[in-house]
Amino acid sequence: MSSPGRRSRKRGPAPQQRSGPPRGRSGPARPPEVDPARHAALELLTSVRVREAYANLALPGILRRHRLSGRDAALATELGYGTLRAQGLLDAVLAACIERDYDRVEAPLKDALRLGAYQLLRTRVPAHAAVHGVVELVRVQAGSRSAGFVNAVLRKVAERDEAAWVDRLAPPAADDPIGHAGFAHAHPRWIAQAFADALGAVDELDAALAADDARPVVHLLARPGEITAEELALVTGGTAAPYSPYGVHLEPGSGEIGELDAVAEGLAVVQDEGSQLVALALARAELHGPDGGRWLDLCAGPGGKAALLGGLVALDGGTLDAVEPEEQRAELVRGATKDLPVTVHAVDGRDSGLPEGAYDRVLVDAPCTGLGALRRRPEARWRRRPEDVSGLGKLQRELLLAALRHVRPGGVVAYVTCSPHLAETTGTLAGVLRRHKELEHLDARPYLPGVPDLGDGPSVQLWPHRHGTDAMFLALLRRPA
Secondary structure (H helix, E strand, O other), X not given: OXXXXXXXXXOOOOOOOOOOOOOOOOOOOOOOOOOHHHHHHHHHHHHHHHHOOOHHHHHHHHHHHXXXXXXXXXXXXXXXXXXXXXXXXXXXXXXXXXXXXXXXXXXXXXXXXXHHHHHHHHOOOOHHHHHHHHHHHHHHHHOHHHHHHHHHHHHHHOOOOHHHHHHHHOOOOOOOHHHHHHHHOOOOHHHHHHHHHHHOOOOOHHHHHHHHHOXXXXXXXXXXXXXXXXXXHHHHOOEEOOOOOOEEEEOOOOOOHHHOHHHXXXXXXXXXHHHHHHHHHHHHOOOOOOOOOEEEEOOOOOOHHXXXXXXXXXXXXXXXXXXXXXXXXXXXXXXHOOOOOEEEEOOOHHHOOOOOOOEEEEEEEOOOOOHHHHHHOOOHHHHOOOHHHXXXXXXXXXXXXHHHHHEEEEEEEEEEEOOOOOOOOHXXXXXXXXXXXXXXXEOOHHHOOOOOOOOOXXXXXXXXXXXXXXXXXXXXXXXXO
């Protein structure tokens, strides 16, 4: 009953509540708690996406801007590189956790979601810390509504671990073993197929892709004539490489490589042991006739193998000509080979103008897709496309044919690619050998002493899971005397 003197009011329906913050409010309601390591990792993802930057080149500057070192720098590196490596797998999981079309999610939010999902699925970071850290970043950069969306999605991701998500989303291993392995180890299917083709079977594919998806050990080259591998291992805290007499391995967490005294002083450079081995094989290969000490690196940029070959030929009083068509990269070669008997030529290796039939040893480290070094280039597997392979084939053949013109009778050419793709390795080689039946295809295995599991020869394919190296291909061709 209504009170005397007071009119009864008819109540209408309760106003509908909004799920987000008041309109016009885009900033955080409380002071942000931004973690600098996660902030740096997210900035790396943005740089790779927006500027198509190379992660290994962009990260040092980002770490300096955020003044990160030690454990914080290591965390930022792990989160940034790991998220880039696992992008395809993370996108599939995130798409399964979002009701709307994942392709329509704003790109910056995708970066944040990937960063959070990587921590939840592939690190030991506690789930609440992983979600909270990313949500706070989004609150600062995009507002509370976006932060709420990211929070909800990441909580769905956290409902399963990586193995459970793979079981739910990957193609069945029994029906599609290559597709299953590619999904489980975050590789595009066409790359997983290329690995399987080069291995000759799917039995090793899981191991090969798992090794390619793992964080790689840093490899150093002890520059010949400057420092021994044993001395370098002692001053850096590393261990001597198992196969290269000039190699040293550094475990993760060894600090900023450029700050090591031996690297800063030019006594050592970062170089994968596989790259060392293929250059050493050329230097060891048997010639017909004496070695006159005149060597050629026909694809020298950015200069790592030229530095090794230049150091080796200098020990015997020889010289090295190094060819790199791009002036900027040619300058890098000059810097890498400073104080060595190396002459750098900024010309096209297919038509360099250098003397023909004059060189004892010629290296063709041909431009390729780089599928053999995906573990060191975390963003590359999602940038490369199958059509890139055919686009490089003509250039690879022309460079190898040019090398054969430059080598003297009895001299040796090393054809090298940082890729196991058959079209870039045995495919290119077979085409040249059909054209030049007089060439002797040397068995490369004896020139890699102590290296196991090199197959039937005569060419050699190195693998991360077998040898702990990048997937380098090597063929040695000798011109008849």
